Amino acid sequence: MAKAFVIDVSRCSGCYNCQLACKDEHVGNDWTPYAKPQPEIGQFWLKVQENVCGTIPKVKIHYIPKLCNHCEKPSCLESCPQEAIFRREDGFILINPEKCNGCRDCLKACPYNAIYYNEELNIAQKCTGCAHLLDNGYKLPRCVEACPTDAIKFGEVEELQDLIPGAVVMKPETGQKPRVYYRNIPGKFIAGTVYDPVAKEVIIGCRCLLTSGGKVMETYTDAYGDFWFKDLAVGKYDLTLEAKGYARKHFLGLNTAVDINLGDIPLDKE
Amino acid sequence: MMSSRLCYFITEIGIKSVYISPDLNYGAAVHADKWIPILPNTDAALQLAIAYVWLTEGTYDKEYVETHAVGYEPFFDYVLGKAEDGIPKTPAWASEKCGVPEWTIKALARDWAKKVTSIIHGNGGPGIRGPYATEPARLEAILLGMQGLGKPGVHQAKMIEWHIHTPYYPLPYQSKQRPDIAVFAEVVRPPKTDYAGFFAHPPHLLDQSPELKELLKPMEVAPQQSLPKCMVHDAILNGQATWYGLDKFIGPREEQFHLHKFPEEGCSTIHMIWTDSPCMTTCWNDGYRFVKALQSEAIECVVAQHQWLENDCILADIILPVTTKYEQDDLQEEATGGTYEAVYREYPACPPVGESVTDFEAVARVAAKLGKEYYDRYTGNVPTEKLVEMFYNASGLKDYLPYEEFKKDNVVILPPDPDVKNVKPGLREFYEDPEKNPLKTPTGKLEFTSTALQEFFPDDEERPPYPKWIEKGVSHDESLSSERAKKYPLLCVSNHPRWRMHAQCDDITWTREIETMKIRAKDGYQYEPVWLHPSEAEKRGIKHGDIVKVFNERGIVLGAAYVTERIMPRVAYMDHGARFDPIDPNGIDRGGAINLITPTAITSKNATGMVVSGFLVEVQKVTDEEMAEWKKKYPEAFARKIDKATGVCLESWLIQK
Ligand code: SF4
Ligand code: SF4
Numbered sequence: 001m002a003k004a005f006v007i008d009v010s011r012c013s014g015c016y017n018c019q020l021a022c023k024d025e026h027v028g029n030d031w032t033p034y035a036k037p038q039p040e041i042g043q044f045w046l047k048v049q050e051n052v053c054g055t056i057p058k059v060k061i062h063y064i065p066k067l068c069n070h071c072e073k074p075s076c077l078e079s080c081p082q083e084a085i086f087r088r089e090d091g092f093i094l095i096n097p098e099k100c101n102g103c104r105d106c107l108k109a110c111p112y113n114a115i116y117y118n119e120e121l122n123i124a125q126k127c128t129g130c131a132h133l134l135d136n137g138y139k140l141p142r143c144v145e146a147c148p149t150d151a152i153k154f155g156e157v158e159e160l161q162d163l164i165p166g167a168v169v170m171k172p173e174t175g176q177k178p179r180v181y182y183r184n185i186p187g188k189f190i191a192g193t194v195y196d197p198v199a200k201e202v203i204i205g206c207r208c209l210l211t212s213g214g215k216v217m218e219t220y221t222d223a224y225g226d227f228w229f230k231d232l233a234v235g236k237y238d239l240t241l242e243a244k245g246y247a248r249k250h251f252l253g254l255n256t257a258v259d260i261n262l263g264d265i266p267l268d269k270e
Numbered sequence: 271m272m273s274s275r276l277c278y279f280i281t282e283i284g285i286k287s288v289y290i291s292p293d294l295n296y297g298a299a300v301h302a303d304k305w306i307p308i309l310p311n312t313d314a315a316l317q318l319a320i321a322y323v324w325l326t327e328g329t330y331d332k333e334y335v336e337t338h339a340v341g342y343e344p345f346f347d348y349v350l351g352k353a354e355d356g357i358p359k360t361p362a363w364a365s366e367k368c369g370v371p372e373w374t375i376k377a378l379a380r381d382w383a384k385k386v387t388s389i390i391h392g393n394g395g396p397g398i399r400g401p402y403a404t405e406p407a408r409l410e411a412i413l414l415g416m417q418g419l420g421k422p423g424v425h426q427a428k429m430i431e432w433h434i435h436t437p438y439y440p441l442p443y444q445s446k447q448r449p450d451i452a453v454f455a456e457v458v459r460p461p462k463t464d465y466a467g468f469f470a471h472p473p474h475l476l477d478q479s480p481e482l483k484e485l486l487k488p489m490e491v492a493p494q495q496s497l498p499k500c501m502v503h504d505a506i507l508n509g510q511a512t513w514y515g516l517d518k519f520i521g522p523r524e525e526q527f528h529l530h531k532f533p534e535e536g537c538s539t540i541h542m543i544w545t546d547s548p549c550m551t552t553c554w555n556d557g558y559r560f561v562k563a564l565q566s567e568a569i570e571c572v573v574a575q576h577q578w579l580e581n582d583c584i585l586a587d588i589i590l591p592v593t594t595k596y597e598q599d600d601l602q603e604e605a606t607g608g609t610y611e612a613v614y615r616e617y618p619a620c621p622p623v624g625e626s627v628t629d630f631e632a633v634a635r636v637a638a639k640l641g642k643e644y645y646d647r648y649t650g651n652v653p654t655e656k657l658v659e660m661f662y663n664a665s666g667l668k669d670y671l672p673y674e675e676f677k678k679d680n681v682v683i684l685p686p687d688p689d690v691k692n693v694k695p696g697l698r699e700f701y702e703d704p705e706k707n708p709l710k711t712p713t714g715k716l717e718f719t720s721t722a723l724q725e726f727f728p729d730d731e732e733r734p735p736y737p738k739w740i741e742k743g744v745s746h747d748e749s750l751s752s753e754r755a756k757k758y759p760l761l762c763v764s765n766h767p768r769w770r771m772h773a774q775c776d777d778i779t780w781t782r783e784i785e786t787m788k789i790r791a792k793d794g795y796q797y798e799p800v801w802l803h804p805s806e807a808e809k810r811g812i813k814h815g816d817i818v819k820v821f822n823e824r825g826i827v828l829g830a831a832y833v834t835e836r837i838m839p840r841v842a843y844m845d846h847g848a849r850f851d852p853i854d855p856n857g858i859d860r861g862g863a864i865n866l867i868t869p870t871a872i873t874s875k876n877a878t879g880m881v882v883s884g885f886l887v888e889v890q891k892v893t894d895e896e897m898a899e900w901k902k903k904y905p906e907a908f909a910r911k912i913d914k915a916t917g918v919c920l921e922s923w924l925i926q927k
Contacts, residue, residue: 011278012300013271013274013278013300014296014299014300015271015274016781016784017271019780019784020780020781023780024780027780040779040915041779041780041782041783041914041915042783044783048784050785050786052834052835052836054835055835056307056803056835056837056838056839057305057306057307057838059294059305059835059836061294061299061300061836148271148274148275149274149275149278193373193374195371195373196373200361200362200372200373200376201373201376201377202373202374202376202377204377223377223380223381223384224304224374224377224378224381225373225374225377226304264371264373
């Protein structure tokens with residue numbers, strides 16, 4: 001039995017309700033033995049991360065709410081010399097505030113920076129999965145309950161079986177097996193607008209061919225002369241633009257380490 | 271949030287959303303299929319070019335225009351370059367002004383003409399609060415008209431405030447029992463001017479509660495004159511003001527042709543100000559001029575009623591501390607949801623903090639000092655419980671649910687109109703039969719050339735009978751083509767704040783931690799973000815998070831640079847409503863209240879509105895030397911206590927004796 005979170009990034013509107021609701025639950029509220037009060041500012045047991053991608057006017061934004069991953073193999077747990085960090089039956093990783101002596105080893109051990117240090121109380125603190133609520137008849141943690149678009153789903157891993165396949169976790173290379181899954185985190189994009197510099201018109205229906213290591217993707221420019229290749233893996237790409245009556249244009253070796261806006265691209269007549 | 275859910279729905283059913291704005295705003299960030307950046311307050315140029323494409327390509331609804339509109343020929347001539355100015359409003363012409371590439375303008379015009387298109391506004395914000403904002407607003411109606419406004423899918427919609435507190439604008443699908451609940455403190459005892467009763471309680475509802483009618487009779491001491499808020503500073507500093515129209519945002523169309531003056535015949539100029547919304551510096555036009563007006567010799571006393579010691583309060587002589595609604599016992603309605611409406615009793619959530627009393631009580635206590643008869647007349651000596659009953663009975667719900675019944679649950683939820691499915695959307699009836707279902711315009715048609723403007727202001731070059739592109743005029747010179755732009759080369763756009771309600775909630779600790787709400791700069795102070803495109807920041811040697819000054823002739827407002835691809839070049843963007851934290855109240859503000867340096871003049875010569883977006887500024891990095899100089903010159907400003915979490919503190923204004 002283990003609980004998990006599944007967050008659909010494409011449904012997150014960046015309202016920050018989850019971040020604020022988490023604070024409302026834990027700032028100034030003493031839930032010992034689950035957790036001591038979170039300080040007024042400075043800690044984000046859940047933090048919404050805003051990602052602005054591309055350049056004007058091909059800019060896309062997505063928000064990723066990040067919280068403790070309640071990992072199956074938590075490095076924090078192992079790092080704690082006081083054995084203050086423990087796993088509950090439902091999989092939640094908790095820091096016992098009574099046992100914690102503020103040594104901060106766990107802060108360094110967590111690759112997700114999910115743990116905060118409370119200077120005043122000299123303890124480490126983080127998301128508790130709102131275990132104090134779940135143990136007392138509540139069905140959902142506060143952040144989940146607060147989400148107006150149902151972007152955050154919560155439940156038993158088994159209940160979420162439809163959603164988990166194809167979802168990703170943060171930094172899988174750590175091997176810690178997070179139990180916070182993400183769906184629809186956009187990949188990189190290559191985009192642009194194709195136009196005729198003499199007629200000063202966009203070119204609609206221009207064929208755009210994107211190749212990478214033998215893989216070919218094809219799209220056509222829309223009513224605004226725009227093309228978008230979305231959800232690309234990081235890598236090198238070659239792009240060819242071809243429209244009837246115009247000379248072909250190539251862009252070689254486009255590197256999607258960052259999202260690419262090729263801007264307004266003039267095509268000359270043949 | 272409700273709007274956002276609606277936008278997800280719009281996308282899900284396959285409708286494409288095009289966002290046209292200088293900033294990739296919070297709606298566009300999530301819901302836009304296409305973002306077209308446009309320079310602030312230049313929409314009129316884009317709109318005229320769209321009309322040009324439709325006219326030259328014959329892609330507008332000619333038949334509809336002929337049957338549903340009047341006065342279109344002179345407008346079309348103007349667009350095509352056949353009017354006096356001789357300039358065809360081509361996409362190339364517009365591109366220069368609005369910063370949208372010519373090819374994108376044409377593409378937008380064609381896509382719009384091809385698809386069933388509605389226009390949706392978040393609320394209005396900067397779009398209706400720029401210099402000459404009447405023009406893009408009127409042009410929008412014309413463009414919708416050219417595509418058959420009222421046709422299935424051709425509408426204009428607004429995403430919030432679906433029902434502003436007045437029964438004059440009911441939504442067709444809302445309950446048949448339109449409640450009208452005035453919060454006790456809001457009850458308007460109309461001034462004695464003939465036109466100001468518009469926001470007073472509707473007479474037919476008042477008739478249902480004779481006791482309340484008696485209580486709300488205009489008082490003998492009622493004000494004899496009134497003034498639009500955006501002209502208060504002028505009225506004080508110039509000793510007089512004249513304007514057309516109501517002193518309110520909303521009112522009957524005919525009102526805008528009445529000339530008013532201040533002071534009225536036989537009346538006084540302003541000697542004292544008593545405000546219950548002390549936010550002129552943060553939410554209205556040319557805040558520094560308002561500060562100057564308060565400091566002028568004409569003003570002998572300033573009284574402010576407020577919950578916090580902030581903004582205009584710090585300029586007041588006397589402050590009456592009032593409660594928030596959470597400390598009040600009142601009757602309330604929820605009608606902004608659009609479909610369901612609710613009326614409920616609102617009990618206090620906690621006792622009043624400190625010495626605060628409700629606004630109603632604060633005023634009543636002043637009345638008591640004037641004499642018992644004033645107190646009696648103002649309050650009627652009615653206990654709260656009885657007031658609730660009186661207001662409920664005058665809400666229009668008496669017959670639907672008698673007060674005795676209401677009292678059981680203290681809440682009534684009104685269902686939408688059961689015939690909602692038969693209600694025709696928007697201007698459908700006008701579309702179907704304009705003769706039988708005329709509009710409220712003088713001709714009953716869509717007036718591309720306004721017959722009333724033609725009659726009252728035929729020579730007004732700032733709001734001509736048909737809408738035009740106004741680059742500058744006697745009222746404003748705020749375009750990038752202006753001489754002034756050499757010194758102030760950025761157009762400032764100012765939205766309704768994302769993280770506040772106007773000037774309210776600027777001190778909420780947890781929202782202040784969100785990166786787009788405040789930026790903690792190297793001096794530890796949380797500054798209001800100033801959005802700048804990386805290219806503009808680079809030109810000025812500004813880095814993300816640097817303390818910057820936004821300024822023009824009217825003064826300086828500090829902020830911290832938010833360098834982002836979400837804003838177009840040649841633009842600076844700052845939300846309004848950050849708390850006024852004067853270094854020098856006459857020209858330097860650390861809090862980031864951008865309205866301090868917004869234009870002085872109203873929308874245009876004859877159009878009375880505030881102008882608070884689409885104006886020229888320059889942005890520069892504040893050097894350490896400059897900051898050090900200010901610290902030396904204004905030590906008391908920097909000695910004020912700043913809380914790490916909430917910013918400027920109330921205590922910092924208190925002088926202990
Ligand atoms: S589960 Fe509870 S503690 Fe964890 S992020 Fe959500 S609200 Fe915060
Ligand atoms: S509450 Fe939901 S929609 Fe809002 S920021 Fe969090 S995940 Fe996104």
